[in-house]
Amino acid sequence: MNLQETQTAFDSVAADYDGPRGNNAMIQDMRRDMWHWLDATFAPRSRLIDIGCGTGLDAIRMAQLGHRVTATDWSPQMVMRTSERAARERLTDSVRSMTLGAHELDRLGETGIYDGAYSNLGPLNCVPVLSDVARECARLLRPGGKLVFTVIGRICPWEIAHYMRRRQWARVKVRFARGFVPVSMNKHTIWTHYYGPREFYRPFRQEFSLTHHRGLCLFAPPPYLTWIRDRHPAAYDCLRRLDRRAAGWPLLRAAGDHFLMIMTKR
Numbered sequence: 001m002n003l004q005e006t007q008t009a010f011d012s013v014a015a016d017y018d019g020p021r022g023n024n025a026m027i028q029d030m031r032r033d034m035w036h037w038l039d040a041t042f043a044p045r046s047r048l049i050d051i052g053c054g055t056g057l058d059a060i061r062m063a064q065l066g067h068r069v070t071a072t073d074w075s076p077q078m079v080m081r082t083s084e085r086a087a088r089e090r091l092t093d094s095v096r097s098m099t100l101g102a103h104e105l106d107r108l109g110e111t112g113i114y115d116g117a118y119s120n121l122g123p124l125n126c127v128p129v130l131s132d133v134a135r136e137c138a139r140l141l142r143p144g145g146k147l148v149f150t151v152i153g154r155i156c157p158w159e160i161a162h163y164m165r166r167r168q169w170a171r172v173k174v175r176f177a178r179g180f181v182p183v184s185m186n187k188h189t190i191w192t193h194y195y196g197p198r199e200f201y202r203p204f205r206q207e208f209s210l211t212h213h214r215g216l217c218l219f220a221p222p223p224y225l226t227w228i229r230d231r232h233p234a235a236y237d238c239l240r241r242l243d244r245r246a247a248g249w250p251l252l253r254a255a256g257d258h259f260l261m262i263m264t265k266r
């Protein structure tokens with residue numbers, strides 16, 4: 001795993017990451033799901049950390065609702081996009097943006113003052129040592145503080161079917177790798193560790209209880225299969241409804257393109 005390569009990869013796409021690459025209509029659907037859970041979890045005027053904020057879409061939205069957000073990302077170019085967005089929206093008082101990797105949260109010296117942290121769409125799949133994140137979140141959050149994370153999962157039925165049909169066996173197996181795997185984006189490499197919900201929770205369990213977890217894009221296809229939504233919008237809507245209804249059920253919730261996990265600090 002090489003943090004520098006991951007940083008370069010995300011820097012290289014920051015300028016147009018709000019477009020089809022980073023925020024297509026299906027990603028926006030997933031983002032709406034995340035917003036639902038963020039709103040259900042955090043009390044008004046919470047003090048929050050966004051881990052891997054990207055271009056700041058979530059951080060700005062949370063600030064518009066009255067929360068104060070420390071928006072962090074390992075990519076300086078992404079952080080610049082967040083700062084620009086905050087300035088455009090006149091939210092610089094409530095969004096503080098910082099180039100800071102999830103692996104260096106110890107640089108935030110504000111012990112116990114946060115009501116929560118969230119991370120959307122996989123930044124935590126790029127962290128070298130997850131237990132460092134767990135330890136630092138426990139330090140930064142007050143007792144009762146919450147974590148809301150969406151993480152790229154291991155068992156994505158759509159992806160398995162998609163690559164099996166094409167006989168791309170290496171691609172079928174990629175999410176089952178033990179450690180980090182190189183994933184290419186824009187001719188660069190993102191070093192990615194896929195997780196099942198159980199293995200992801202393990203380093204957090206001492207300090208955090210598991211409040212909720214569910215699959216995301218379990219019945220609905222993952223966001224890179226855009227043609228399915230384009231050609232079959234009614235079927236896609238139906239699968240999305242099924243996701244909202246059943247992707248939190250035991251057994252089913254272990255699968256999905258991503259999973260969403262909510263934890264509470266003891």
Ligand SMILES: C[S@@+](CC[C@H](N)C(=O)[O-])C[C@H]1O[C@@H](n2cnc3c(N)ncnc32)[C@H](O)[C@@H]1O
Pocket residue numbers: 006007010011022051052053054055057058072073074075078100101102103119120121122123126127128
């Ligand atoms: C798929 S994007 C998601 C961005 C944003 N959360 C969103 O919802 O649009 C992943 C983000 O994780 C960031 N990232 C990658 N490795 C990271 C790390 N070690 N620490 C913090 N952020 C990281 C990338 O720079 C990128 O902005």
